[in-house]
Amino acid sequence: MNIRDPDRRLSEAQRTDWLRLIRSDNVGPRTFRSLVNHFGSASEALVRLPDLARRGGASRPSRLCTEAEARNELAAARRIGVSLLAPGEAGYPPHLATIDDAPPLLGARGNLDVMERPMIAIVGSRNASGAGHKFAQTLAHDLGDTGFVIVSGLARGIDQAAHRASVARGTVAVLAGGHDRIYPLEHEDLLAAVLESGGAISEMPMGHVPRARDFPRRNRLISGAAIGVVVVEAAHRSGSLITARMAAEQGREVFAVPGSPLDPRATGTNDLIKQGATLITEAADVINAVRPIIRRPVDLPAEEPEPGEPWTEEPAASDRARIIALLGPAPIGLDDLIRMANAPPAVVRTVLLELELAGRLERHGGGLVSMM
Amino acid sequence: MNIRDPDRRLSEAQRTDWLRLIRSDNVGPRTFRSLVNHFGSASEALVRLPDLARRGGASRPSRLCTEAEARNELAAARRIGVSLLAPGEAGYPPHLATIDDAPPLLGARGNLDVMERPMIAIVGSRNASGAGHKFAQTLAHDLGDTGFVIVSGLARGIDQAAHRASVARGTVAVLAGGHDRIYPLEHEDLLAAVLESGGAISEMPMGHVPRARDFPRRNRLISGAAIGVVVVEAAHRSGSLITARMAAEQGREVFAVPGSPLDPRATGTNDLIKQGATLITEAADVINAVRPIIRRPVDLPAEEPEPGEPWTEEPAASDRARIIALLGPAPIGLDDLIRMANAPPAVVRTVLLELELAGRLERHGGGLVSMM
Numbered sequence: 091m092n093i094r095d096p097d098r099r100l101s102e103a104q105r106t107d108w109l110r111l112i113r114s115d116n117v118g119p120r121t122f123r124s125l126v127n128h129f130g131s132a133s134e135a136l137v138r139l140p141d142l143a144r145r146g147g148a149s150r151p152s153r154l155c156t157e158a159e160a161r162n163e164l165a166a167a168r169r170i171g172v173s174l175l176a177p178g179e180a181g182y183p184p185h186l187a188t189i190d191d192a193p194p195l196l197g198a199r200g201n202l203d204v205m206e207r208p209m210i211a212i213v214g215s216r217n218a219s220g221a222g223h224k225f226a227q228t229l230a231h232d233l234g235d236t237g238f239v240i241v242s243g244l245a246r247g248i249d250q251a252a253h254r255a256s257v258a259r260g261t262v263a264v265l266a267g268g269h270d271r272i273y274p275l276e277h278e279d280l281l282a283a284v285l286e287s288g289g290a291i292s293e294m295p296m297g298h299v300p301r302a303r304d305f306p307r308r309n310r311l312i313s314g315a316a317i318g319v320v321v322v323e324a325a326h327r328s329g330s331l332i333t334a335r336m337a338a339e340q341g342r343e344v345f346a347v348p349g350s351p352l353d354p355r356a357t358g359t360n361d362l363i364k365q366g367a368t369l370i371t372e373a374a375d376v377i378n379a380v381r382p383i384i385r386r387p388v389d390l391p392a393e394e395p396e397p398g399e400p401w402t403e404e405p406a407a408s409d410r411a412r413i414i415a416l417l418g419p420a421p422i423g424l425d426d427l428i429r430m431a432n433a434p435p436a437v438v439r440t441v442l443l444e445l446e447l448a449g450r451l452e453r454h455g456g457g458l459v460s461m462m
Numbered sequence: 463m464n465i466r467d468p469d470r471r472l473s474e475a476q477r478t479d480w481l482r483l484i485r486s487d488n489v490g491p492r493t494f495r496s497l498v499n500h501f502g503s504a505s506e507a508l509v510r511l512p513d514l515a516r517r518g519g520a521s522r523p524s525r526l527c528t529e530a531e532a533r534n535e536l537a538a539a540r541r542i543g544v545s546l547l548a549p550g551e552a553g554y555p556p557h558l559a560t561i562d563d564a565p566p567l568l569g570a571r572g573n574l575d576v577m578e579r580p581m582i583a584i585v586g587s588r589n590a591s592g593a594g595h596k597f598a599q600t601l602a603h604d605l606g607d608t609g610f611v612i613v614s615g616l617a618r619g620i621d622q623a624a625h626r627a628s629v630a631r632g633t634v635a636v637l638a639g640g641h642d643r644i645y646p647l648e649h650e651d652l653l654a655a656v657l658e659s660g661g662a663i664s665e666m667p668m669g670h671v672p673r674a675r676d677f678p679r680r681n682r683l684i685s686g687a688a689i690g691v692v693v694v695e696a697a698h699r700s701g702s703l704i705t706a707r708m709a710a711e712q713g714r715e716v717f718a719v720p721g722s723p724l725d726p727r728a729t730g731t732n733d734l735i736k737q738g739a740t741l742i743t744e745a746a747d748v749i750n751a752v753r754p755i756i757r758r759p760v761d762l763p764a765e766e767p768e769p770g771e772p773w774t775e776e777p778a779a780s781d782r783a784r785i786i787a788l789l790g791p792a793p794i795g796l797d798d799l800i801r802m803a804n805a806p807p808a809v810v811r812t813v814l815l816e817l818e819l820a821g822r823l824e825r826h827g828g829g830l831v832s833m834m
Contacts (some may be wrong), residue, residue, distance in 0.1 A: 347723060348720030348721060348741070349722050350593050351597055351720070352596065356722075363720070363735065369741065371735055372723065404556075
């Protein structure tokens with residue numbers, strides 16, 4: 091379905107199957123979508139997954155999430171008020187549903203009405219200056235007053251300042267771990283304040299303690315949920331710059347707050363402006379830039395059965411071998427691979443899916459793939 | 463002549479006539495060029511000027527600069543080492559010669575070799591912060607090391623810091639008054655240091671004490687001499703922003719140094735970046751931007767006799783009356799005026815010149831004119 095339908099809901103059986111599929115080994119959001127589009131449903135994909143992974147050369151049988159495990163996670167989530175929502179369901183941020191790797195099920199908690207309102211992300215250094223804190227507060231407050239929901243990462247520094255200044259108007263915290271594993275621990279109070287009129291979202295299972303690699307992954311949800319991302323103070327190579335890069339890849343507006351060239355906390359934001367981000371000094375700069383975008387209808391991605399791209403049922407062994415031989419540690423684009431393999435696109439895509447499910451393929455930005 | 467010729471020099475008689483013409487009432491650089499192009503020489507223009515001004519309705523006879531006055535100024539200039547140079551002559555900054563209202567005679571002093579090298583202007587607040595001073599110093603020093611001559615206005619604050627940091631490599635001070643009327647007075651030492659390996663230029667007569675309105679006029683020479691203008695710290699509505707605007711009108715690159723939105727001294731520079739100026743944080747940003755421009759040959763404007771545009775010798779009284787009736791205090795463009803007057807362009811241009819010499823016409827940027 092391509093049109094947002096507020097009454098659209100997965101059945102409980104579908105939701106359990108969706109959760110099982112996304113929690114199974116080597117299934118990320120992109121693979122999830124490929125499988126469901128190919129086999130018509132998550133339940134059918136679960137049946138076929140072990141065979142695909144075996145053909146891809148998995149060293150050991152893929153571990154599938156069991157029905158009992160999925161039911162347990164759904165129950166545990168429900169107990170602390172977390173709903174596991176599919177793209178298109180009420181409470182799933184509409185813009186987030188449009189990114190390539192939107193979580194098939196998103197854990198959402200709090201006042202889910204805010205998820206439907208236009209969001210602006212405000213991110214920045216954890217060790218921000220007093221001026222940075224103050225600017226983030228003023229900006230979050232003023233954008234909140236204009237009706238925007240502030241989305242951020244519940245971190246120390248800029249994130250915290252942005253959430254605090256917008257709790258009254260509704261703000262959304264995006265978590266890198268499970269809903270019951272808040273990081274940093276001292277922000278449990280902040281989260282409680284956020285949840286009063288706003289919400290929190292996570293794609294991770296209950297009980298998941300966030301690791302370093304989960305933060306960049308989480309950052310794509312911050313930028314994806316928003317129509318624009320404001321970076322306030324960011325040093326060279328900081329996490330906020332990853333969020334800005336993802337925002338640009340997702341077609342989101344990127345805004346940066348300038349600072350003195352002699353202030354190392356402004357290096358990242360000044361660089362962003364050099365690279366084309368919009369310099370802002372006040373909320374009005376953001377509002378003027380996003381005004382034309384706000385009312386643009388959100389085009390939701392296709393979800394269930396829809397007739398997918400043509401796939402081949404099982405590629406010939408010689409095709410598979412030729413495609414695998416072309417893959418290596420250096421990322422290569424799908425188009426190049428199809429051309430070099432001289433094989434039908436459907437065959438190449440199926441082999442890549444097999445390899446992915448076997449845990450042998452890595453997907454990169456821009457549709458590039460490499461062997462692990 | 464359109465091609466730069468290092469051996470090109472005015473004769474002494476020509477230089478005296480040029481000085482007489484530009485020092486006469488109601489003759490600015492644009493009128494000067496119109497008159498010389500029309501009458502073929504400054505000496506002929508001096509003969510015809512009183513009659514043109516009378517036809518334009520001058521309330522009293524135009525005061526012409528006498529030959530004795532011009533000779534005195536040339537001698538006074540020579541005594542303190544100032545040469546009065548025409549565009550195209552050695553020592554006249556080549557880029558400055560390309561602006562619409564380039565001074566027909568420029569007083570230049572010091573090491574005139576630096577005038578031939580590519581220049582970058584550095585301007586900014588008189589009451590700059592310590593960080594602003596430091597940034598201007600580093601930038602001027604690094605650009606000087608790369609071979610650029612730093613041009614600025616000898617003012618307190620950023621100007622001073624930029625000159626000081628580049629005295630060894632050659633820097634150019636552009637004065638708002640005569641060469642013997644240094645402003646501010648306490649910068650006589652700075653000027654002496656500048657002149658050791660660099661130079662100073664002014665279009666004003668010897669003895670002219672700079673008034674407030676002379677500074678914006680001077681600023682067009684700072685931007686005009688440079689291939690790019692860097693604004694370091696500028697508050698809202700500051701003089702440096704006038705220089706930036708002139709730079710943009712002259713087709714020069716405009717660079718601005720960012721600052722915190724909470725720092726009022728960065729309001730002007732952040733605004734410039736919002737309007738399209740290039741954000742810079744180090745000399746390399748400037749160098750990379752101007753590198754493609756540096757070796758572009760400078761196209762000098764036409765100077766003496768060249769067959770000019772066709773002019774009519776004396777417009778009919780009815781034409782003159784109709785054109786004057788169309789003019790008022792609101793600026794109007796030449797093209798609109800020609801269309802509305804339904805008169806040949808040559809007639810309109812001649813009437814405008816008459817009015818200008820009578821002190822009744824004001825010329826604005828973008829070719830607009832109004833009655834005074």
